[in-house]
Amino acid sequence: xxxxxxxxxxxxGTVLGSFLFVIPSLHFLNLSGVIIALDLLTGHAIFPVQxxxxxxxxxxxxxxxxxxxxxxxxxxxxxxxxxxxFVVLPGSKYMLQGKGYEASMLTGIGGLMGIAFLLVFTPFFxxxxxxxxxxxxxxxxxxxxxxxxxMLMSEWPKGTGKGATSWQKFRGAWANLFAGIGTFVLSAFLxxxxxxxxxxxxxxxxxxxxxVFVGLFAVSSLISAILSRQEVPxxxxxxxxxxxxxxxxxxxxxxxxxxLMAAYLPGVTGGIGGLIAGHATxxxxxxxxxxxxxxxxxxxxxxxxxLYFVPTYFFVGGKGQLRRGGMAINxxxxxxxxxxxxxWLIMGVILLAGAIxxxxxxxxxxxxxKLVGRIxxxxxxxxxxxxxxxxxxxxxxxxSGELSGATLRGGVNCLLIMAVSTCVGLVPIFFHCxxxxxxxxxxxxxxxxxxxxxxxxxxxxxxx
Amino acid sequence: xxxxxxxLSGAAVASFFPEAVRMSxxxxxxxxxxxxxxxxxxxxxxxxxxxxQFFSKADYDVETDPNRPDPQKMAEGIGKAMDxxxxxxxxxxxxxxxxxxxxxxxxxxxxxxxGEKNEVVVVINQIVTxxxxxxxxxEPKENRLGRYRIKGKMLETHGRPSVVDIMSxxxxxxxxxxxxxxxxxxxxxHRTWSHSYLLGLFLSVPVWLLASxxxxxxxxxxxxxxxxxxxxxHLTEDLTGHMGGSxxxxxxxxxxxxxxxxxxxxxxxxxxxxxxxxVIIVYNLNRFAAEPVFTTNPFGFFLYSWFIPMLAYFAIxxxxxxxxxxxxxxxxxxxxxxxxxxxxxxxxxMATGDAG
Numbered sequence: 001x002x003x004x005x006x007x008x009x010x011x012x013g014t015v016l017g018s019f020l021f022v023i024p025s026l027h028f029l030n031l032s033g034v035i036i037a038l039d040l041l042t043g044h045a046i047f048p049v050q051x052x053x054x055x056x057x058x059x060x061x062x063x064x065x066x067x068x069x070x071x072x073x074x075x076x077x078x079x080x081x082x083x084x085x086f087v088v089l090p091g092s093k094y095m096l097q098g099k100g101y102e103a104s105m106l107t108g109i110g111g112l113m114g115i116a117f118l119l120v121f122t123p124f125f126x127x128x129x130x131x132x133x134x135x136x137x138x139x140x141x142x143x144x145x146x147x148x149x150x151m152l153m154s155e156w157p158k159g160t161g162k163g164a165t166s167w168q169k170f171r172g173a174w175a176n177l178f179a180g181i182g183t184f185v186l187s188a189f190l191x192x193x194x195x196x197x198x199x200x201x202x203x204x205x206x207x208x209x210x211x212v213f214v215g216l217f218a219v220s221s222l223i224s225a226i227l228s229r230q231e232v233p234x235x236x237x238x239x240x241x242x243x244x245x246x247x248x249x250x251x252x253x254x255x256x257x258x259x260l261m262a263a264y265l266p267g268v269t270g271g272i273g274g275l276i277a278g279h280a281t282x283x284x285x286x287x288x289x290x291x292x293x294x295x296x297x298x299x300x301x302x303x304x305x306x307l308y309f310v311p312t313y314f315f316v317g318g319k320g321q322l323r324r325g326g327m328a329i330n331x332x333x334x335x336x337x338x339x340x341x342x343x344w345l346i347m348g349v350i351l352l353a354g355a356i357x358x359x360x361x362x363x364x365x366x367x368x369x370k371l372v373g374r375i376x377x378x379x380x381x382x383x384x385x386x387x388x389x390x391x392x393x394x395x396x397x398x399x400s401g402e403l404s405g406a407t408l409r410g411g412v413n414c415l416l417i418m419a420v421s422t423c424v425g426l427v428p429i430f431f432h433c434x435x436x437x438x439x440x441x442x443x444x445x446x447x448x449x450x451x452x453x454x455x456x457x458x459x460x461x462x463x464x
Numbered sequence: 465x466x467x468x469x470x471x472l473s474g475a476a477v478a479s480f481f482p483e484a485v486r487m488s489x490x491x492x493x494x495x496x497x498x499x500x501x502x503x504x505x506x507x508x509x510x511x512x513x514x515x516x517q518f519f520s521k522a523d524y525d526v527e528t529d530p531n532r533p534d535p536q537k538m539a540e541g542i543g544k545a546m547d548x549x550x551x552x553x554x555x556x557x558x559x560x561x562x563x564x565x566x567x568x569x570x571x572x573x574x575x576x577x578x579g580e581k582n583e584v585v586v587v588i589n590q591i592v593t594x595x596x597x598x599x600x601x602x603e604p605k606e607n608r609l610g611r612y613r614i615k616g617k618m619l620e621t622h623g624r625p626s627v628v629d630i631m632s633x634x635x636x637x638x639x640x641x642x643x644x645x646x647x648x649x650x651x652x653x654h655r656t657w658s659h660s661y662l663l664g665l666f667l668s669v670p671v672w673l674l675a676s677x678x679x680x681x682x683x684x685x686x687x688x689x690x691x692x693x694x695x696x697x698h699l700t701e702d703l704t705g706h707m708g709g710s711x712x713x714x715x716x717x718x719x720x721x722x723x724x725x726x727x728x729x730x731x732x733x734x735x736x737x738x739x740x741x742x743v744i745i746v747y748n749l750n751r752f753a754a755e756p757v758f759t760t761n762p763f764g765f766f767l768y769s770w771f772i773p774m775l776a777y778f779a780i781x782x783x784x785x786x787x788x789x790x791x792x793x794x795x796x797x798x799x800x801x802x803x804x805x806x807x808x809x810x811x812x813x814m815a816t817g818d819a820g
Contacts, residue, residue: 093593093596093597096593096597097597131757131758132746134757135746135749135750135753135757135758136746136749138489138490138491138753139488139489139490139749140490141490141494141496142488142494142495142496142497142498142499145496145499146471146475146498146499146502149471149499149502149503150467150468150471150502150506153467153471153503153506153510154467154468154471154506156513156514157513157514157632158631158632162561166518166519166521167518169518170515170518170519173518173632174514177514245784246784249780249781249784276468279466279467279468280468280469280734280735280738280739281731281734281735432594450490450494451490451494451496452490452494453494
């Protein structure tokens with residue numbers, strides 16, 4: 001194990017990610033797909049074959065930087081991803097109060113608390129989680145069903161309740177609930193199509209979900225920002241953050257619970273986990289919510305990848321491994337970590353990457369705030385929209401490493417999927433229902449597939 | 465208790481049935497029967513907030529002109545309804561509405577039932593966005609506060625003023641008690657018919673019938689029983705709060721008071737029950753598995769998985785917990801306005817020589 005080389009790779013992954021993930025909708029799964037494709041095309045010129053851990057430390061650095069840095073495009077440029085979408089509302093509140101920088105740094109502090117949690121709870125991953133997995137593994141389908149049911153049942157009417165008759169009041173108040181249920185059903189249906197008969201090239205693998213998420217969350221947000229013509233007030237870059245150790249605890253607890261749920265349960269994102277954990281701990285303060293979402297994102301993205309490094313001998317019977325999240329699945333073909341030493345190495349990488357990313361978060365937030373202050377917000381949203389469209393269109397070409405007729409056709413198909421997803425993603429924005437309903441796009445197909453009903457439903461829908 | 469707490473408690477109760485756990489396993493029939501416990505756990509509040517509230521007909525609607533809000537008229541509207549309840553002895557309901565100023569703008573106001581002075585006080589606050597962000601300096605410079613002194617003695621049990629801003633307004637019910645006081649009921653439609661064990665029993669019958677038709681009569685009863693227990697655990701948990709419920713509606717129509725152990729929104733109480741429910745579910749899944757993984761005795765299991773973590777949680781909250789109560793900003797603003805008005809009144813009285 002060449003330690004100096006590994007540190008260089010970890011730092012390189014972190015710094016590269018820290019700057020690239022300011023670009024709206026650029027996800028680490030997509031960037032990693034491009035880098036892996038480039039590595040294969042160049043005969044492993046990027047990651048030496050004799051040192052396979054270089055790829056792991058590089059990508060772990062990238063995952064950490066993404067988890068901390070994607071607050072910037074989500075909050076300042078109005079292009080959230082599937083996990084950050086919940087940060088946007090309270091984040092917008094801070095922006096409207098001129099405290100966007102503070103909100104950004106609060107999520108960053110949350111991220112550091114998430115990293116501390118992963119470190120402290122390592123014994124839990126070693127001794128308890130593998131056993132817990134053995135107990136609840138066969139029940140994951142109904143646990144996901146429980147989450148789906150709660151997501152639907154816990155949305156309450158938002159109408160003003162005005163009307164001449166009770167029925168008029170009822171109909172008015174239920175407008176957002178119907179929209180929520182409609183969004184959920186449409187998203188689930190879209191999910192079944194994507195999982196069973198996708199239009200994107202099969203080799204894109206997990207990247208195939210990019211146009212769906214970009215449409216549901218990022219493009220819909222950008223269109224809303226362009227239409228709303230909202231003006232962003234001057235932002236104050238504060239020298240201190242309004243936080244104390246009580247708030248740290250209150251924000252960390254729900255974030256850790258939500259992040260752990262998301263890291264372990266397939267189809268559950270950091271946003272959904274954070275939402276449920278927020279309800280569990282009944283917290284109301286916006287600072288707690290913003291910070292807890294920062295914790296949740298790190299525990300979700302980083303924790304999911306970290307689980308891959310829990311040595312196999314901790315599992316019941318000395319066999320087993322937890323592959324959670326696209327990164328672990330993408331890299332599992334290259335190398336399978338075995339030793340405890342590798343776990344601690346990757347934990348060290350997380351600490352290093354967390355420190356670098358936090359410092360760069362402050363830097364990036366400052367220059368993006370300056371940018372937002374100088375250029376009208378609508379113009380920024382237009383530029384972000386063009387960047388996102390380009391990203392989606394070129395993704396098949398980037399992942400396969402070639403610009404051909406086939407990859408360009410794939411790009412057009414990606415844009416078509418994105419357009420449909422955008423329409424679904426706009427429903428909750430215009431009808432004021434929860435945007436988490438869009439997550440039915442993955443959670444419903446995964447839940448029903450786990451229960452064994454997926455093939456019958458796909459057949460019923462004419463998708464198989 | 466909050467919705468998630470009821471929901472998890474319902475699922476936890478369902479997990480006590482070995483057959484339900486066995487059926488839920490992916491290797492058996494991948495049943496979603498345990499979700500039913502959660503669904504019926506949250507059902508009473510669903511019936512109230514998604515259906516019942518829209519059919520609770522108010523005797524009076526209290527509204528105001530968004531461009532010229534008149535707090536005095538609003539206070540009088542509420543106060544006269546209280547007088548009517550006092551004079552006629554019947555329950556009088558008043559519906560309040562949000563003051564919408566635009567697509568994303570609302571005028572916030574606060575209603576305070578001052579039991580000491582027997583007054584209804586309405587304070588007009590700032591304009592807020594749908595995200596409840598206030599626009600500083602938008603509170604009215606004059607005519608900001610209205611008061612009405614009611615005829616009878618006021619009995620206020622809700623404990624805090626109500627802030628109305630976005631989306632919907634509360635309903636208040638005023639009822640004359642046996643002692644001759646006018647009791648203020650916050651959300652009189654809540655925890656009445658929907659929070660009845662008898663209704664739970666009634667609703668579980670179609671579940672039993674439907675499940676029996678689909679899965680067979682030999683197992684359909686379990687679905688019905690889980691639905692009933694999920695519903696019942698909600699009502700039982702709600703008794704720990706202030707409001708209670710009409711537990712045997714339609715036989716008992718009045719809403720009894722709860723044990724007042726803690727507020728429904730208490731984060732520590734909610735988290736404790738949520739965590740306990742999660743631990744119970746894991747315990748039961750392990751206990752009823754074909755090959756249990758955790759082989760320690762129940763005492764050891766709950767000591768390590770429940771008692772020690774809860775002890776750590778409460779120790780941390782005790783050390784780091786916030787002292788005092790969290791108060792909404794809108795309420796602070798309203799209290800300031802009330803104090804300023806009272807101060808101005810006293811100064812005027814002193815200037816005219818009437819003080820004391």
